[in-house]
Amino acid sequence: xxxxxxxxxxxxxxxxxxxxxxxxxxxxxxxxxxxxxxxxxxxxxxxxxxxxxxxxxxxxxxxxxxxxxxxxxxxxxxxxxxxxxxxxxxxxxxxxxxxxxxxxxxxxxxxxxxxxxxxxxxxxxxxxxxxxxxxxxxxxxxxxxxxxxxxxxxxxxxxxxxxxxxxxxxxxxxxxxxxxxxxxxxxxxxxxxxxxxxxxxxxxxxxxxxxxxxxxxxxxxxxxxxxxxxxxxxxxxxxxxxxxxxxxxxxxxxxxxxxxxxxxxxxxxxxxxxxxxxxxxxxxxxxxxxxxxxxxxxxxxxxxxxxxxxxxxxxxxxxxxxxxxxxxxxxxxxxxxxxxxxxxxxxxxxxxxxxxxxxxxxxxxxxxxxxxxxxxxxxxxxxxxxxxxxxxxxxxxxxx
Numbered sequence: 001x002x003x004x005x006x007x008x009x010x011x012x013x014x015x016x017x018x019x020x021x022x023x024x025x026x027x028x029x030x031x032x033x034x035x036x037x038x039x040x041x042x043x044x045x046x047x048x049x050x051x052x053x054x055x056x057x058x059x060x061x062x063x064x065x066x067x068x069x070x071x072x073x074x075x076x077x078x079x080x081x082x083x084x085x086x087x088x089x090x091x092x093x094x095x096x097x098x099x100x101x102x103x104x105x106x107x108x109x110x111x112x113x114x115x116x117x118x119x120x121x122x123x124x125x126x127x128x129x130x131x132x133x134x135x136x137x138x139x140x141x142x143x144x145x146x147x148x149x150x151x152x153x154x155x156x157x158x159x160x161x162x163x164x165x166x167x168x169x170x171x172x173x174x175x176x177x178x179x180x181x182x183x184x185x186x187x188x189x190x191x192x193x194x195x196x197x198x199x200x201x202x203x204x205x206x207x208x209x210x211x212x213x214x215x216x217x218x219x220x221x222x223x224x225x226x227x228x229x230x231x232x233x234x235x236x237x238x239x240x241x242x243x244x245x246x247x248x249x250x251x252x253x254x255x256x257x258x259x260x261x262x263x264x265x266x267x268x269x270x271x272x273x274x275x276x277x278x279x280x281x282x283x284x285x286x287x288x289x290x291x292x293x294x295x296x297x298x299x300x301x302x303x304x305x306x307x308x309x310x311x312x313x314x315x316x317x318x319x320x321x322x323x324x325x326x327x328x329x330x331x332x333x334x335x336x337x338x339x340x341x342x343x344x345x346x347x348x349x350x351x352x353x354x355x356x357x358x359x360x361x362x363x364x365x366x367x368x369x370x371x372x373x374x375x376x377x378x379x380x381x382x383x384x385x386x387x388x389x390x391x392x393x394x395x396x397x398x399x400x
Contacts (some may be wrong), residue, residue, distance in 0.1 A: 001081070002395070009261065010289035013289060015349060019392070020270070022150050023278050024085075026077065026078065026301065026351065027076065027077040028074070028076040028330040029074065029075055030072060030073070031072070031073045031074070031076040032071075032072055032400075033069035033071055033072075033073060033167075033399075033400065034069050034095055034110045034399070034400050035067070035068055035069055035073060035095065035397055035398070036068055036156050036397065036398050037062060037063050037066050037067070037068045037395060037396075037397035037398075038060070038061070038062050038063065038094040038095065038395055038396065038397075039060070039061050039062075039064055039065065039178050039358075039393050039394055039395020039396065040058070040059070040060055040061065040393070040394060040395070041059055041060075041061040041064060041148075041378070041391065041392065041393040041394075042056070042057070042058050042059075042390075042391070042392045042393075043056070043057055043058075043298070043375065043378045043379065043389060043390065043391040043392075044056045044359070044377050044386075044390050045115050045166045045373075045378045045382040045385065045386040045388065045389050046381075046382070046383070046389075046391060047207050047372075047380045047381055047382060047383035047384070048248075048380055049248075049371065049380070050251060050254065050331035050332075050381055051269070051331045051384060052383055052384065053081075053319060053383045053384055053385050054380070054383020054384070054385055054386060055383070056159050057378075057379060060095050061095070061304070061395065062093045062094040062095045062144050063093070063094070064089070064140075064147055064149060064377075064393050064395060065146050065243045065358040065360075065393070065395050065397050066372050066397055067091055067147070067202045067374070068091065068092055068093065068094050069089055069090060069091050069092070069108055070089070070091065070092070070100050071087060071088075071089030071108070071109070071186075071207070072086075072087070072088045073085075073086070073087050074086045074087075075115070078114075079189045079271060081116055081117040081118055082114065082115065082116050083114070083115045083116075083117075084112070084113075084114060084115075085112070085113050085114070085115050085121065085123070086111065086113070086203070087110070087111055088106045088108050088110050088113040088375050089109040089110070090094045090104075090105060090107065090108065091107050091108045095367065096306075096386050098175075098376075100358040101163070101244065102243040102244065105130070105213050105221055105287060105364060106126070107125060107126075108394070109127060109128070109163075110123060110125045110126045110162070111123045111124060111125030111126065111127050111167075111171075111336070112324075113125075114178070116173075117173070117211045118173065118212070119172065119173060120170060120172035121170070121268035121334055122168070122169070122170050123168075123169050123170075124167065124168050125166075125167065126163060126164065126165050126167065126271070127163070127164060127167045127169050127183070128160065128163065129150075129164055129167075129169075129183045129185075129203070129205040129218040129220075129222055130171075130181040130182065130183060130205045130207030130208075130220040131156075131157065131158070131205055131207060131208075131221070131222040131262055131264055132157070132158060132160055132226075133171070133181060133207065133220075133297075134179075134181065134207040134208060134209045134218035134219065134220045134266075135158060135207070135218045135219065135264040135265060135279060136160075136266075137216075137266070137276050137299070137332075138157075138216075138218060138266025138267065138268055138278065138279045139151070139158050139159075139266070139279045139299055139315075140301040140303075140313055140315035140344045140346070141158070141159050141300075141344070141361075141376070142158065142159065142277075142300065142385030143303065144312075144346035144347070144348050144358070144360070145301075145313065145315060145344040145345075145346045145360055146312065146314075146346065146358070146360040146362075146393055147159050147376050148344075148360060148362040148375050148376060148377070148378060148393060149315065149342075149346070149360060149376075150376035150377075151281065151297040151317055151319060151345035151376075152297070152317075152374050152375075153248070153249055153250055153252050153374040153376070153381075154250065154340065154362065154376045154377075155250075155283050155285075155295055155297070156262050156264060156281035156283050156297060157222070157262065157293065157357075158264070158279075158281070159259070159383065161244065161245075161247060161250055161376075162241050162244035162245050163243060163244060164183070164185040164203055164240050164241065165185065165238075165239070165240055165241070165302070165393055166185050166186040166187075166188050166238075166239065166240055166331075167183050167184065167185045167240075167279075168183070168184050168185075168186075168298075169181070169184075170182055170183075170185040171182050174211075174289045175297050177210050177211050177212040178208060178209070178210050179208060179209045179210075180206075180207075180208040181206070181207055181208065182204075182205065182206045183203075183204065183205045183206075184202075184203075184204045184240075185202055185204070185240035186202060186239075187199060187200050187201045187202040187225075187226075187236060187238065187239045187240060188236075188238045188239060189201070189236045189238065189292075190240060191367070192247045196235050196236065197222050198236045199310055200225070200226045200229050200235060200236045200239065201225065201226045201227060201229040201230050201234075201235075201236040201239025201240050201241060201242075202224075202226075202239060202240050203222070203223060203224045203227075203240040203241070204222075204223050205220060205221065205222040205223070205224065206220065206221055207220025207221065208220070208221055210324070212242065214266075214269055214270040214271065215268075215269055216266075216267070216268045216269075216270075216277075217265070217266070217267050218265065218266045218267075219246075219264070219265040219266075220263075220264055220265075221261070221262070221263045221264075221374050222260075222262040222263075222279065223259070223260070223261050224240070224241065224259065224260040224261075225258075225259055225365070226239075226257075226258060226259070227240070227241040227245050227257050227260060228253075228256040228257045228258075228288070230242040230243065230244075230245060230247065231243070231245060231246065231337065245257075246295050247377060248377075248379060248380040248381065249374040249375065249376055249377055249378060249379075249380065249381055250368050251331070251332055251372060251374045251381050252285055252293060252332070253285075253296075254330075254332075255287050255288070255289065256287060256289075256330070257285055257287060257288070258287060258288050259284075259285075259286045259287070260283070260284070260286075260287045261284045262281060262282070262283050262284075263281065263282045264280065264282070265279065265280055265281075266278065266279040266280075266281065267279075273304055273305045273306070274303070274305075275302065275303050275304075275306050276300075276301075276302045277300075277301050277302070278298075278299055278300045278301060278380075279297075279299045279301075280296070280297065280298055280299070281297045282294070282295075282296050282297075283295050283296075283297075290325055291325035292324040292325055293321065293322070293323055293324065293329060293332075293369070294321065294322045294324065295319055295320065295321040295328040296319065296320045297317060297318075298318045298319070298320075299315055299316070299317045300315065300316065301313060301314065301315035301316075301344070302314060302315075305392045306315055307349075308350075309349060310348070310349050310350075311346075311347075311348050312345075312347045312348075313344070313345070313346050313347075314343070314344065314345050314346075315343070315344040315345075315346070316341075316342070316343055316344075317340075317341075317342040317343075318339070318340070318341055318342075319339065319340040319341075319342070320339055321338040321339065321340075321370070322336060322337055323335075323336045323337070323338070324336075328369075331371060331372060332370070332371055332372060333369050333370050333371055334369050335368070336369075337368055337369060338366070338367075338368060338370030338371075339366075339367040339368040339369075339370060340364060340365065340366055340367065340370055340373065341364070341365045341367055342362065342363065342364040343362070343363045343364075344360065344361075344362050344364070345360065345361050346358065346359065346360040346361075347359045347360070352355060354398055355396070355397070355398045355399075356396070356397060357394075357395070357396055358393075358394070358396075358397065359392075359393065359395075360391075360392070360393050360394075361391070361392045362375055362389075362391045362392075363388070363389075363390050364388065364389050365387065366382070366387040366388065367387075367389045370387065370388065372387070373387065373388060373389045377390045378391050378392040
């Protein structure tokens, strides 16, 4: 009997020991998710560099409808309404299988933090800032207009031309429809000569949103100091912005930037199958040569859901620029007040809850002394032979 009792105790101990990891795992979860997007696009008047002659281009494209990505999202219940959270997210090209965001393994997002059900989430790592979180959802490019529909040169970064490293971020829970957030991105640099130090390539941002019934609102402000220091060979390639601050259509970042400030707001109102909305952003760029450039972007957009599977949208964007400290801006404007006019149109048809087809056409025109157009990420700004561009794309995307 004594031996039988000992055997029963041993079996029970093994069972409890084996069950312990299962109990721990029951309080945690890790999710693999992603988007795979590919299509074919046409754009005219593409120049290989500012100031050269443009030509038409057909190309296979990836991530135009929604950027292709895969990620891992995890949460662990710590008890008392607290959780540990993390996200690791990679951006990649379907066309050739390479990693994007400067060939970073987790170039889209990489952060870890703590979440409280009653207060909000505190996180650290490579993340989006409140302007993208709270104002980005109101622009057509983030809804149905594709990345081609971003404001000229994506100067307000609502389509995330660049992301931020070294961040600490807090986003509150929803309180009676209100959500607030703030972020600080460290330069990670010790004090030194020639302007190096704490403020060399750092950033901060604050914002908030409100949603109740059919009405949604969002506002935010973003400040960036010495972002050009993060370029190759710059004075701080470990700061807030590193290697992301330039592309062939980022015409406003062609010269070293000392500071960039962006203030924005968005609104949307849903009426049954129709949603009308808009956004306003004001961007101020101060350059190292003591000149400056400001631009106001005005967008009005609407989308209509014909059936649960089919929706279409249109948008008008007017951008008003101002050159300060000079009479013109090389390869951008031959006068102090360049303007840009843009029309976005798009169509999305859902084949299932996870797979859809999309198409979009974007027209952009340089006016009032503007020398070039810059439809976001089409491979180059318009050439010297034309002051307008048309981009058309069609593709398929799948979520998992």
